[in-house]
Amino acid sequence: MVDMRKIAIIGAGQAGLQLGFGLLRAGYSVTLCSDKSARELEQAGPRPVTIQFGPSVLLEQALDLCLWRVNPLARVDEVYMSVFAPDGQRLMRIEAELSEPAQSMDLRLKFGRWLRLFADQGGEVAIGRCGVDELERLAQSHDLVVVSAGRGQFTELFAPDPSRCEFDQPQRQVAMFYTRGCDMRVGLDGVEGRQVSRYSIVAGVGEVIMSPFLSRSGEEHHYVQFEAIPDQGMDMFDRKADVGEQYDQAKAWLAQHQAEIHALVERSSLTPEREWVCGRIQPKVREPVGALPSGAVVMGIGDAVIVNDPVMAQGLNSASKWAAHAVQSIQARGDAAFSEAWMRESFEAYWARAQFSNKLTNTVLCPLGPVQQQLLGFASQNPRFAKMFVEGIGQAEVFDPWFWDEDAAKAMMARYA
Structure with a gap:
């Protein structure tokens, strides 16, 4: 130059x-x-x-x-992914400790x-x-x-x-609430002192994602993110409505339809600023x-x-x-x-x-196909594969071709068997 x-x-x-x-x-x-x-x-x-x-x-x-690297409130050490039936039955759970902690702030x-x-x-x-x-x-x-x-x-x-x-149109109605008081460790053993993120797929309905994060005030807060499939059970959010009423409505829906997810947020409340993000992307x-x-x-x-x-x-x-x-x-x-x-x-x-x-x-x-369902099931039974799978979310090219190709998926599972 x-x-x-x-x-x-x-x-x-x-x-x-x-x-x-x-x-x-x-x-x-x-x-x-x-x-x-x-x-x-x-x-x-x-x-x-x-x-x-x-x-x-x-x-x-x-x-x-990485100005917040040493702050434990900005870390995520483990990720738990679960798949639920619409009636609340848990079909599988994938657990992975991250080799390199993620950041959430x-x-x-x-x-x-x-x-x-x-x-x-x-x-x-x-x-x-x-x-x-x-x-x-x-x-x-x-x-x-x-x-x-x-x-x-x-x-x-x-x-x-x-x-x-x-x-050519949004695939989810997204509502993310800033909260405090969530318990990410409900139903988990041996995770004391570790920051845990929870990712739940509700088949045919959408996803509920929860994670701790470092707030701008320096406290630990949690975001509770609803990814609602349009015109299905979780599609209930109105950005013009009162945020408190919307969060209460969301918790009530979880209590009725997804008890295991509801247990994570049962004692939670909105942060004092009563903040949320809502819309279709x-x-x-x-x-x-x-x-x-x-x-x-x-x-x-x-x-x-x-x-x-x-x-x-x-x-x-x-x-x-x-x-x-x-x-x-x-x-x-x-x-x-x-x-x-x-x-x-x-x-x-x-x-x-x-x-x-x-x-x-x-x-x-989109609705997960047979290849993706088989891979998720395998991950729920194989800790090494689960770790590779979850960490791959941060480097999505590792999913090619086995996440989409049946023969490649079989070869990958055989490699980890």
Whole structure:
């Protein structure tokens, strides 16, 4: 790199911030545009919480960004996955201790702290709403503009890619409650002192996901996430309704239909802030290149291009990997122009692995087929396979081809038998 190349990044989420830190460390001049200051990020309304698995946590660690690694409230040590019949009967349970603890925390705390640190390390932070006119100016003054923000008018820059989209409408009604007082250890032995996440599939109805997380106040809270199949029993949430009434209704439904899951939340209550996130998420894949009115092009990453339903926690984990890939791709470009062809080549190289995150999520959003059912049953009986299976959620390419191909599935089970 003869001269310090200038990169502008739109969006202060996982992909944008991590990309910014990676490029700073590589010697680039980086401008990060955020519609909120660090303080505003920390004080913003609730946003979804998710488990961040070991592979993406290690990417943060390489950039000295694991600021909460020693905090036990931000850890997840074990994952328990159960499958229930609609009448509440547990059909199977998969148990796995993670080799590398996962991380679970309020992203408002994380991104606010990161934005301050980015400025402290020499990055330029521009606060304010950024529209097409601002993108035009940035494209003139910078060698590359990267859009990671997946909301608002930016999404219109990136056309849908029907060839990579499996669904044309949301597959779940999602409701995530911020709570305290859940007991993740009900029905488990030997897990004292360990942070446990619970994932429950209710056949034909949806999923209920619960995990501890480090709140922005520094306390241990739990998120209780309902992934309701439209028009089925759990599809009862209304974002305009009172959050307390909605949580009471959800607990009452569990008490009536899923007693074992209800036992985990029976004594829980909403946090004092009474926060929740509710809505339907449309899975999407868009083109990775956006064209501005002037003809200049910008590169999309993260939520600007790929949106997954949160049922398999792929969004945050994928964003981290995409940021790491983008740093490598930008460095490999050297002093050559960041052309549209290069942007597409960079995306295809990322998609070669990222496609399996989409495929895994989309598979779970549909009724599980015989191959997946057989694999889950095998995992419930084989601890080594269960560990590989659960940890693979954080690195979805390991599921190819055996999670979808009958012969490959048989070979994989024989290997672990």
